[in-house]
Amino acid sequence: MQALEIHPDKCTGCRQCELACSWVQTGVFQPSRSLIRVHVFDEQASYAPWTCFQCDEAWCMQACPVNAIDVDEASGAKIVLDEVCIGCKLCVIACPFGTIFFDKGQDTATKCDLCAGDPACAHACPTGAIVHSETDPGAWVGPFGEKVDDAYRRAVDGGAS
Amino acid sequence: MSDGGWTGTVLRVDLSSGEILRESLPATWARDYVGGRGVGARYLWEEVDPQVDPLAPENRLIFATGPLTGTNASCGARYMVITKGPLTGCITTSNSGGHWGPELKFAGYDLLILQGRAERPVWLWILDDRVELRSAEHLWGKGVFETEDRVRQEVGIADCSVASIGPGGENLVRYAAIVNDKFRAAGRSGVGAVMGSKNLKAIAVRGTGGVHVADPGALMAAQWAQKEVLSKAPLTSEGLPAYGTLALMNVINEHGALPARNYREAQFEKAEDISGEELAATRLAANKACFACTIACGRVSRISDAGVGRYTLHTSPRNWRHATEGPEYENAWSLGADCGVSDLDAILKASTFCNDLGLDPISLGATIAAAMELYEKGVLSDEQTGMPMPFGSGDALVAMSEATGYRRGFGDELAAGSKRMGEKFGHPEVFMGVKGQEFPAYDPRALQGMGLGYATSNRGACHLRAYTVSAEVMGEPEPMDPRATDGKAQLTVDMQNISTAVDAAGLCIFLTFGNTLSDLTPLVAAATGIAYTDDDMIRAGERIWNLERMWNLRAGVEPSEDKLPRRMLEDAIPAGPAEGEVSHLDRMLPEYYRVRGWGEDGRPTSAKLAELGIG
Numbered sequence: 001m002q003a004l005e006i007h008p009d010k011c012t013g014c015r016q017c018e019l020a021c022s023w024v025q026t027g028v029f030q031p032s033r034s035l036i037r038v039h040v041f042d043e044q045a046s047y048a049p050w051t052c053f054q055c056d057e058a059w060c061m062q063a064c065p066v067n068a069i070d071v072d073e074a075s076g077a078k079i080v081l082d083e084v085c086i087g088c089k090l091c092v093i094a095c096p097f098g099t100i101f102f103d104k105g106q107d108t109a110t111k112c113d114l115c116a117g118d119p120a121c122a123h124a125c126p127t128g129a130i131v132h133s134e135t136d137p138g139a140w141v142g143p144f145g146e147k148v149d150d151a152y153r154r155a156v157d158g159g160a161s
Numbered sequence: 162m163s164d165g166g167w168t169g170t171v172l173r174v175d176l177s178s179g180e181i182l183r184e185s186l187p188a189t190w191a192r193d194y195v196g197g198r199g200v201g202a203r204y205l206w207e208e209v210d211p212q213v214d215p216l217a218p219e220n221r222l223i224f225a226t227g228p229l230t231g232t233n234a235s236c237g238a239r240y241m242v243i244t245k246g247p248l249t250g251c252i253t254t255s256n257s258g259g260h261w262g263p264e265l266k267f268a269g270y271d272l273l274i275l276q277g278r279a280e281r282p283v284w285l286w287i288l289d290d291r292v293e294l295r296s297a298e299h300l301w302g303k304g305v306f307e308t309e310d311r312v313r314q315e316v317g318i319a320d321c322s323v324a325s326i327g328p329g330g331e332n333l334v335r336y337a338a339i340v341n342d343k344f345r346a347a348g349r350s351g352v353g354a355v356m357g358s359k360n361l362k363a364i365a366v367r368g369t370g371g372v373h374v375a376d377p378g379a380l381m382a383a384q385w386a387q388k389e390v391l392s393k394a395p396l397t398s399e400g401l402p403a404y405g406t407l408a409l410m411n412v413i414n415e416h417g418a419l420p421a422r423n424y425r426e427a428q429f430e431k432a433e434d435i436s437g438e439e440l441a442a443t444r445l446a447a448n449k450a451c452f453a454c455t456i457a458c459g460r461v462s463r464i465s466d467a468g469v470g471r472y473t474l475h476t477s478p479r480n481w482r483h484a485t486e487g488p489e490y491e492n493a494w495s496l497g498a499d500c501g502v503s504d505l506d507a508i509l510k511a512s513t514f515c516n517d518l519g520l521d522p523i524s525l526g527a528t529i530a531a532a533m534e535l536y537e538k539g540v541l542s543d544e545q546t547g548m549p550m551p552f553g554s555g556d557a558l559v560a561m562s563e564a565t566g567y568r569r570g571f572g573d574e575l576a577a578g579s580k581r582m583g584e585k586f587g588h589p590e591v592f593m594g595v596k597g598q599e600f601p602a603y604d605p606r607a608l609q610g611m612g613l614g615y616a617t618s619n620r621g622a623c624h625l626r627a628y629t630v631s632a633e634v635m636g637e638p639e640p641m642d643p644r645a646t647d648g649k650a651q652l653t654v655d656m657q658n659i660s661t662a663v664d665a666a667g668l669c670i671f672l673t674f675g676n677t678l679s680d681l682t683p684l685v686a687a688a689t690g691i692a693y694t695d696d697d698m699i700r701a702g703e704r705i706w707n708l709e710r711m712w713n714l715r716a717g718v719e720p721s722e723d724k725l726p727r728r729m730l731e732d733a734i735p736a737g738p739a740e741g742e743v744s745h746l747d748r749m750l751p752e753y754y755r756v757r758g759w760g761e762d763g764r765p766t767s768a769k770l771a772e773l774g775i776g
Contacts, residue, residue: 012447012448012449012450012454012457012459013449013450014450014451014452014453014454014455014457015260015452015453016233016453016455019232019233019453020233022371023233026371027377028371028372028373028374029231029232029233029371029372029374030267030369030370030371030372031263031267032267032320032368032369032370032371033371042343042344042461042476042484042486043476043483043484044483044484045446045447045461045463045483045484046447047447047449124233126235126388126392126455126457127457
């Protein structure tokens with residue numbers, strides 16, 4: 001399926017993705033409403049856009065007591081059905097990636113819906129750090145996961161490198 | 162107020178009384194002065210006696226965004242600090258990027274005006290409508306990095322943006338900077354000292370609101386067109402992303418216009434060692450952008466293995482030898498070539514002190530260079546300076562940078578800037594600058610236009626007011642002979658007006674490495690709903706320029722100050738492509754006054770002022 005592929009090494013931290021995301025939703029430039037957030041790790045010289053990568057497990061979907069989260073067949077995105085959502089926030093708690101939010105304005109959960117298959121953030125990214133492509137959801141996380149595993153093993157082994 | 166771009170609200174904080182007020186931004190000021198630098202200057206004109214002591218409570222410190230700050234226009238990140246500067250006595254307009262300006266807009270304010278003086282150190286917390294002054298006793302004396310970390314911890318909101326002063330501003334170093342997001346600075350002319358004089362340590366802002374625009378369709382079309390140009394222009398798509406502004410180091414050196422050792426030479430034999438190419442090959446960790454910037458000229462660097470121990474960077478308590486931002490062209494020149502230093506690790510260390518202690522690296526480096534000249538001449542002894550400080554000493558550079566922020570030892574003399582320091586030691590000729598402010602990194606003998614730009618800049622010597630390098634070195638928009646004086650007055654006036662308009666819009670001046678004004682005017686028009694034309698923007702730039710000039714005249718800065726140091730006029734460049742050249746300011750200045758429509762005495766005529774609506 002088509003999903004967002006993120007390349008943190010290409011991100012410069014400009015937040016054009018946040019501007020685009022908030023613009024699509026609200027018609028104003030309001031990064032606080034963006035569903036994609038750039039995380040800044042200045043001292044590690046690293047910037048990372050972070051949003052829902054439409055994971056297969058879909059913890060949000062599994063946690064929802066009223067089946068308000070569904071898969072949009074056209075885009076493959078997990079989407080929140082506003083009229084069904086009761087605003088209980090279980091999905092927000094369940095998501096291990098912190099990428100589903102609670103919208104205080106309309107009292108429902110809200111998350112990335114891939115802009116119905118044409119994500120604005122990918123268009124806005126000037127460096128190719130966010131690409132909408134045919135990819136396994138979250139495949140790009142793999143290398144980072146391996147690094148985390150490595151670090152964990154080193155820590156357990158007691159060796160500091 | 163119009164339908165977008167501006168929020169229409171000005172936040173005013175009286176530090177003496179603790180009063181916090183919200184006012185409407187006068188619509189005619191917004192229209193005529195666009196925003197940022199322009200509207201800020203209008204407020205200063207209205208509210209501050211030009212004769213005021215810059216460090217007195219009566220001076221005001223104005224933070225001003227433009228109508229495009231916080232939008233998705235590329236480089237809509239900027240805010241301008243407007244005040245009377247303690248280095249120059251002129252109106253000071255000092256610009257910064259990062260995320261602070263947009264955050265102020267998202268909180269709902271175009272401008273923040275600070276007046277009076279707090280009795281004890283305070284910091285200002287702005288969370289949308291909630292605005293409060295808090296005690297900064299525990300932050301006073303801390304560097305910028307620690308101050309930001311502590312403020313974030315205190316409010317518990319990691320997403321806030323902090324602008325603060327370090328010990329430099331607290332200790333009233335005349336060229337102290339205001340630093341935001343740890344590595345971005347309103348650097349020049351001592352705005353940090355004004356903030357320090359008000360006992361204001363930091364301003365943290367978090368805005369959850371949005372910036373509206375009047376014509377969304379037109380804005381989206383204009384920003385795609387603007388970004389398309391930037392993605393194709395060689396400098397904004399290749400040069401700046403690859404090497405940052407440091408791409409200039411080798412280029413300017415090859416043109417024989419790179420000042421070295423306090424402007425006694427115009428080429429630096431070790432320029433390659435401090436170039437963008439060298440940084441990229443040995444120390445660059447990442448490119449970093451300001452808010453909404455599609456260029457990303459910012460450099461994130463680590464010192465080399467050789468520098469570890471000697472120049473280890475401490476930018477946070479948690480990590481060892483991690484990355485810092487910099488250097489860019491200007492500070493690699495001032496802390497490098499101008500001091501004869503070719504060690505990028507030493508430059509990175511000194512540059513990191515500038516960010517943490519809150520100092521302008523241009524004036525700091527140039528002042529250290531002037532002191533090195535005095536040391537070499539035997540005017541200053543080891544006893545006075547506390548250590549040997551010959552040209553080329555990275556250790557002296559680093560030690561003096563730190564000493565200046567805290568005004569320890571000889572740093573206390575350096576804190577005055579090179580004009581006052583030179584005068585104090587009986588050698589005013591070592592001051593390389595205009596109106597008390599040190600030159601940046603282009604030799605005005607090799608590039609005649611830059612000399613005129615330095616001499617006539619309203620905030621003292623500055624390269625950003627009229628970047629004639631563009632025509633004289635890069636051939637944009639039209640190639641011009643750097644040694645010729647013909648046409649330089651017109652070029653300088655045009656660039657001054659356009660650059661001022663770009664500043665006022667809330668955009669970054671580096672856009673003009675790719676965009677022309679005709680790419681940018683539609684953005685301002687779409688955001689504000691006012692049908693600005695290119696001519697309107699140029700006229701606004703001219704209006705702001707004249708207002709600044711009039712303010713300076715009222716402050717007692719006479720046209721006779723439109724001058725260059727004798728070294729630039731009489732001492733020919735000793736070697737290199739521009740060998741034998743001096744500045745011919747005398748040929749250009751009368752023409753400049755004419756092109757400006759001013760009198761021969763350099764004063765705006767009443768007819769010109771009436772034409773611009775300045776009363």
